[in-house]
Amino acid sequence: MKRRLFSTAMMGVTAGLGQSAVWAQQAFRSGKDYITLDRPVASESGSGKIEVLEFFWYSCPHCNTFEPAFEQWAKKAASDIVVRRIPVAFRDDFVPQQRLYYALEAMKLVDKMHIRVFNAIHVEKQLLNSDASVLDWAAKQGLDKVKFAEAYRSFGVATKAKRAVQLQNDFKIEGVPSLGVAGRYYIDGTLAGSMTRALQVADALIIQTRQRQRR
Numbered sequence: 001m002k003r004r005l006f007s008t009a010m011m012g013v014t015a016g017l018g019q020s021a022v023w024a025q026q027a028f029r030s031g032k033d034y035i036t037l038d039r040p041v042a043s044e045s046g047s048g049k050i051e052v053l054e055f056f057w058y059s060c061p062h063c064n065t066f067e068p069a070f071e072q073w074a075k076k077a078a079s080d081i082v083v084r085r086i087p088v089a090f091r092d093d094f095v096p097q098q099r100l101y102y103a104l105e106a107m108k109l110v111d112k113m114h115i116r117v118f119n120a121i122h123v124e125k126q127l128l129n130s131d132a133s134v135l136d137w138a139a140k141q142g143l144d145k146v147k148f149a150e151a152y153r154s155f156g157v158a159t160k161a162k163r164a165v166q167l168q169n170d171f172k173i174e175g176v177p178s179l180g181v182a183g184r185y186y187i188d189g190t191l192a193g194s195m196t197r198a199l200q201v202a203d204a205l206i207i208q209t210r211q212r213q214r215r
Contacts, residue, residue, distance in 0.1 A: 002175040002190075028201050034187045041170045041183040045082035050209050052077070052202060053180035054085045055173050058097045059129070064122045066177045066195045067115065073199050081206065085110075088168045088176055089161070096134045098161040103151040105160075109143070116141065182209040 030036040045051040054070055056063040074083040087098040100117065104110050120126045120137060128134050135152065139145040151157060171180045178188035179198055185205050192198035 028204050030185075033192050033197075033201050034181075034185050034205065035172075035191065037171065037184055037186060039170075041167065041180070043082075043183045045084075048213070049080055049082045050182050050206055051082045051084065051180075052182075052206070053167065053171070054083070055088050055168060055171070055176050055178045055180065056085060057088050057090075057094060057176050058100070058117050059094075059121055059127075060176050061122060062189070062195075063177045064118045067118060069195065069199070070177070080210070085114075086164050086167050086180075087161075088173060089165050090168075093129045095161060096129055096131055098164055099131075099152050099157050100128065100134045100138075102157040102160045102164075103138075103148060103154075106151045106154065106157060107143075107147065113141065113143075181205045184209075 028034065043049065043051045052074075054074075056067070058064075077083055085101065087094075087101045089095050089098050097117075101110070101114075104113050104117075117128070121128055126133065126137060128137055131152070135145070135149055138148045138152075167180070171178075171186050173186070175188055175190070177195060178186065179202050180186055181202050182205065187198045187201050187205075189195045189198055192201050
């Protein structure tokens, strides 16, 4: 979903995942298949770890299509990979969904509820673009209404939402879904050709980062 146009082509997101060693040998080029940031972004994952960020928006149909493939990729990630999802906010009406994600994270419910949010929007056609609609949806899912509301309105969630906006600006996110790798590289489906290939580029950049860390 392009930041300005909110449209992009996305094909073949479920095929051809993995095979890191093979993809690393392909001629992925900075400026063509991915962008190398002028200014690296500090990682929050600690020394020796490689951070992979998935930038997404729950209402983006392309993010909805990509999520199962990314989930599969993340589950197979090596122990030195730290995967973090970053909900973007290109407009003020994106913020309720940012808070929704971080409230679920605070309650350790992402694994259970993340896909349910996508389904609510893309299958059940709920907007979930206001505080009231999000809180009502959470209650209907059987979540503790008081605890969810406290998390949703908490300082911690607000801080994470602000940090998410900072990260989307630091990585110069032009659309979602997109990936940030090792605080140095930005990848999206337009650059890579598809989100399947974006994951292949990510695999190659992870290997490249490991090699750099060993020097």
